[in-house]
Amino acid sequence: MSRGNAVRRLYVETLIRTDPETLWARTxxxxxxxxxxxxFTEITYLPKADGEPQRFRYATRLFPSRTPRFLTVAGTGTSAGETRRADGTRVSALRFASPHPLSLLKEGSGYWRYVPVDGGVRFLTGYDYRPRWGRFGRVADRWVFRPLMGWATAWSFDRLRLWCEAGVSPERARAHWLAETASRLLVPVAAAVILPPAAALLALAAAVLLPPSRLTPAARRCLRTAPPRTSVPALLDTLEPA
Incomplete structure (x- = not known):
């Protein structure tokens, strides 16, 4: 999907020190x-005939638990995977679409690549989509939604890495992140109330600049710019639009 030079296809890459089978299963x-x-809040495979691409349904709640049904954005898609490529890599491709009026994301496509390397797997994704809501949607996507999607993808990849490498479950990783984020927000506020201005500024700088805990997911640990000559897998061309 190409829409000129105004926006870029999203790209995220990380190295995960695990075996390909574990990574394939967890993704x-x-x-x-x-x-x-x-x-995503929910992903469900739909029935399919032998030899056909896998169809799936996805849903994302716009707010935490007990979100009203009309505030749960859902869509469908098709996916296919290759696990026996000559170079040892694996590929998964998908096309997706959402008819929900609250979904800025109208339709899109993307892929995952699994590249075995010494000590682990290079896990990377590239994807793009077409927004709805006309000109407003294009502006909102470029300046708000697309950067947020890129951050969420990278944060999720690091969350997956912690699960595979350190045994930190996704639920624990989220709890670590919430606690650390809260402390980074509250410490400067408390310092501003009880400390002199110079010390309060130091506390603010520390909250912003200190690296995250090794048990806390962080988008900054992932590569966010595609290397030169990065190509879309041919498998994507075999999938019909969702």
């Missing part, structure tokens, strides 16, 4: 995938 099985991926 391809819906029940595992929805645990670590911040972008």
């Amino acid at each position: 391809q099985e819906p029940g595992e995938h929805q645990r670590w991926d911040l972008r």
Whole structure:
């Protein structure tokens, strides 16, 4: 999907020190995938005939638990995977679409690549989509939604890395992140109330600049710019629009 030079295809890459089978299972099985991926609340495979691409339904709640049904954005898609490529890599491609009027994301496509390397797997994704809501949607996507989607993808990849490498479950990783984020917000506020201005500024600088805990997911640990000559897998061309 190309819409000129105004926006870029989203790209995220990380190195995960695990075996390909574990990584494939935790990214391809819906029940595992929805645990670590911040972008989705629910992923469900739909019935399919033998030899056809896998169809799926996804949903994202706009607010935490007990969100009214009309505030749950849902869509459908098709996916296919290759696990026996000559170079040892694996590929998964998908096309997706949402008819929900509250979904800025109208339709899109993307892929995951799994590249074995010494000590682990380079796990990377590239995807793009077409927004709805006309000109307002294009502006909102460029300046707000697309950067947020890029951050959420990278944060989720690091959450997955912690699960595979350190055994930190996605639920624990989220709790670590919430606690650390709260402390980074509250410490400067408390310092501003009880400390002299110079000390309060130091507390603010520390809250912003200190690296995250090794048990806390962080988008900054992922590569966000595609290397030169990055190509879209041919598998994507075999999928019909969702």
